[in-house]
Amino acid sequence: xxxxxxxxxxxxxxxxxxxxxxxxxxxxxxxxxxxxxxxxxxxxxxxxxxxxxxxxxxxxxxxxxxxxxxxxxxxxxxxxxxxxxxxxxxxxxxxxxxxxxxxxxxxxxxxxxxxxxxxxxxxxxxxxxxxxxxxxxxxxxxxxxxxxxxxxxxxxxxxxxxxxxxxxxxxxxxxxxxxxxxxxxxxxxxxxxxxxxxxxxxxxxxxxxxxxxxxxxxxxxxxxxxxxxxxxxxxxxxxxxxx
Amino acid sequence: xxxxxxxxxxxxxxxxxxxxxxxxxxxxxxxxxxxxxxxxxxxxxxxxxxxxxxxxxxxxxxxxxxxxxxxxxxxxxxxxxxxxxxxxxxxxxxxxxxxxxxxxxxxxxxxxxxxxxxxxxxxxxxxxxxxxxxxxxxxxxxxxxxxxxxxxxxxxxxxxxxxxxxxxxxxxxxxxxxxxxxxxxxxxxxxxxxxxxxxxxxxxxxxxxxxxxxxxxxxxxxxxxxxxxxxxxxxxxxx
Numbered sequence: 001x002x003x004x005x006x007x008x009x010x011x012x013x014x015x016x017x018x019x020x021x022x023x024x025x026x027x028x029x030x031x032x033x034x035x036x037x038x039x040x041x042x043x044x045x046x047x048x049x050x051x052x053x054x055x056x057x058x059x060x061x062x063x064x065x066x067x068x069x070x071x072x073x074x075x076x077x078x079x080x081x082x083x084x085x086x087x088x089x090x091x092x093x094x095x096x097x098x099x100x101x102x103x104x105x106x107x108x109x110x111x112x113x114x115x116x117x118x119x120x121x122x123x124x125x126x127x128x129x130x131x132x133x134x135x136x137x138x139x140x141x142x143x144x145x146x147x148x149x150x151x152x153x154x155x156x157x158x159x160x161x162x163x164x165x166x167x168x169x170x171x172x173x174x175x176x177x178x179x180x181x182x183x184x185x186x187x188x189x190x191x192x193x194x195x196x197x198x199x200x201x202x203x204x205x206x207x208x209x210x211x212x213x214x215x216x217x218x219x220x221x222x223x224x225x226x227x228x229x230x231x232x233x234x235x236x237x238x239x240x241x242x243x
Numbered sequence: 244x245x246x247x248x249x250x251x252x253x254x255x256x257x258x259x260x261x262x263x264x265x266x267x268x269x270x271x272x273x274x275x276x277x278x279x280x281x282x283x284x285x286x287x288x289x290x291x292x293x294x295x296x297x298x299x300x301x302x303x304x305x306x307x308x309x310x311x312x313x314x315x316x317x318x319x320x321x322x323x324x325x326x327x328x329x330x331x332x333x334x335x336x337x338x339x340x341x342x343x344x345x346x347x348x349x350x351x352x353x354x355x356x357x358x359x360x361x362x363x364x365x366x367x368x369x370x371x372x373x374x375x376x377x378x379x380x381x382x383x384x385x386x387x388x389x390x391x392x393x394x395x396x397x398x399x400x401x402x403x404x405x406x407x408x409x410x411x412x413x414x415x416x417x418x419x420x421x422x423x424x425x426x427x428x429x430x431x432x433x434x435x436x437x438x439x440x441x442x443x444x445x446x447x448x449x450x451x452x453x454x455x456x457x458x459x460x461x462x463x464x465x466x467x468x469x470x471x472x473x474x475x476x477x478x479x480x481x482x
Contacts, residue, residue: 003293004286005286006286008286017274018271019271022267042330043330050324137341138335140331141331141335141449142446142447143442143450146328146443147281150439150442151281158273158274158277162270
């Protein structure tokens, strides 16, 4: 069916939208900026940004949101995104630039939201995957993506009316913490390679910048993604390895 | 909120944790239910809008196809979210996934032109001045709006009409000024009071208009460019 089917949100998409909206509201509440990308359909990136910056309903809060439309959107997102921010994309699962941005978001400390249609990205490709399974390649032009981010905006503002629920539960209380050293494996992106054989590399993680030992994965180059644990890089992630 | 470690037997000390979780659950259920109801409303509005506009879609699509076939270009423009919908509409024509690419431009795309005109002659003229500079009488002007009355769009549609362009307006509510002026040849009105629902139905109207034009250009013996110069054709066959 061309256009928006009445049952478009069946099969869990309504719950996915609700969960994404609460997560977005919590991030904005804590001071986030939203970064919008849509390399194949750039107007969607602009539409998402203007939706949050200049609300259609008078009196709703103006929120910080930007469209990123550089030909090298990975580099543009890398320099723009700060820990605590939100990255939202409208793209096919096969969009290599968006895949690359999404797999870096844990190292940047950003919440990731991926809107698309057709074949799904691999599980865990983003924190919130809002997907229409219809393979019609023209779905982006029939209002289905527009309603998806309209709803995200509307529901995010509903969440703001529940101020008691806007503080996210503290992170770090999961069962995945290493008991031996209380330091879980974290994703990091290399900023500066070591300048000497036994020097440390400067990396960024969701907690900020730190120096780590990279002797186990040497050599590393700026932009490499590494998994770090207890102050050392354990392994390098290949370009196409998803989260 | 931080939860102390080792809370097995101390839950009674933190009753607000339980109440918060219940609050989140009920909020998420409300959000999901609100989302479903809005999708159903939007879907129904899309269907009724297509039925209401069926004859106009057929006629406007035929006229647009004839203009493209004789070498005409399309200019799409709007403000805010509607400007992005106009850009999507223009991209659908110029870079379609299937069908024939057709010359279509988004008049809000160039920040140099937009800010030069806005600063020097005023925002009301940002699109009409571009119509004056770019257009010929074979061309098509498409304005996307929810109110149907934005001054910059009405000025541009008036200019386009005087210059012989085919003029098409997308509006919401009761159609606003676009619905009442002879300067707009076809005015597609989405009968809704919600800017979001109007834009969602306008997206489908735009898609249907594009599909109609494509059908005409596939079945008619029209050519997208009437005078093809074989020398200027590249290896890919694009002029």
